[in-house]
Amino acid sequence: MTKPPLWPAHLHHFCLETPQINAVVPWYETHLEMVPKRLDDGSVWLSGRQRNIVFWPSADKGLGYVAYALTDASQLARFDAEMRAKGVSRPDIQSSLFADGQVAIADTDGKCFIFGVPVKPETDTLDRLPGRLQHLGICTTDMDRLIDFFTRTVGFRASDIVKNDDGAVSACFLRSDREHHDLALFAASSSRFDHQCYETTCWNDIRDWGDHFADQRTQIEWGAARHGAGNNLFIFVRDPDGNPVEMSAELETRDFESPPGEWKTEPRTLNLWGDAWTRD
DSSP: OOOOTTOSOEEEEEEEEESOHHHHHHHHHHHSOOEEEEOTTSOEEEEOSSOEEEEEEOSSOEEEEEEEEOSSHHHHHHHHHHHHHTTOOOOSOOOTTBOTTOEEEEOTTSOEEEEEOBSSOOOOOOOSSOOEEEEEEEEESOHHHHHHIIIIIIOOEEEEEEEOTTSOEEEEEEESSSBSOSEEEEEOSSOEEEEEEEEOSSHHHHHHHHHHHHHTTOOOOEEEEEOSTTOOEEEEEEOTTOOEEEEEEOOOBOOTTOOOEEEESSHHHHOTTSOOOOOO
């Protein structure tokens, strides 16, 4: 099976719009131990060794863009050519964290995804509390159209698909490398950002993050628990804008050729150990 030009890629950073940047930035400094840097366009870049977020001041909270790193300029050029050949919408948005030549596309809900080569060399060096930016979740009102776009047009592979009794898809977990998913799609009443996730190295890291959040007087809102799809351990907290932040461990891997698994829409699919969050 021929791999698409996207393959492999990994989530490098993302941009969130926030109406309270003076509360959000200090929260990520203390809770995720990230260092802030104000950029020329007025946004704030928060970074760790293995995690990056850009916050953009705005009247409302929302998702600015999602940015995936490709291996090199050659892979990026092949990806660019394929997106042009397929007539994918190209918004005029750039990331300061990527080199020139980056490729921005719009999904079927109008969300911006940027693909490029990072300006700052990436490192495998762990942060004091390990937590590599690993995946994002987004909600949509049209799952079939969005899944088709990311799999058939962009080149993601479906790892697991969750279906209602009537066959309608309620969730889909997509990968662009061997990790089970770096993009999760959820059916909901609106198109919006859902959550961010950081992959740790083991169960003990989840414990240490829980202790760290306790030191910050921040309550864990979901977990400790284990997802069914992906089989990873996790805890969730929320940032000042109410955005869920997940710390994960032991996420499954899949080969490129692996077909998607199928799950039933029920709490067990999202939490083998107990109750699950629902999305409106």
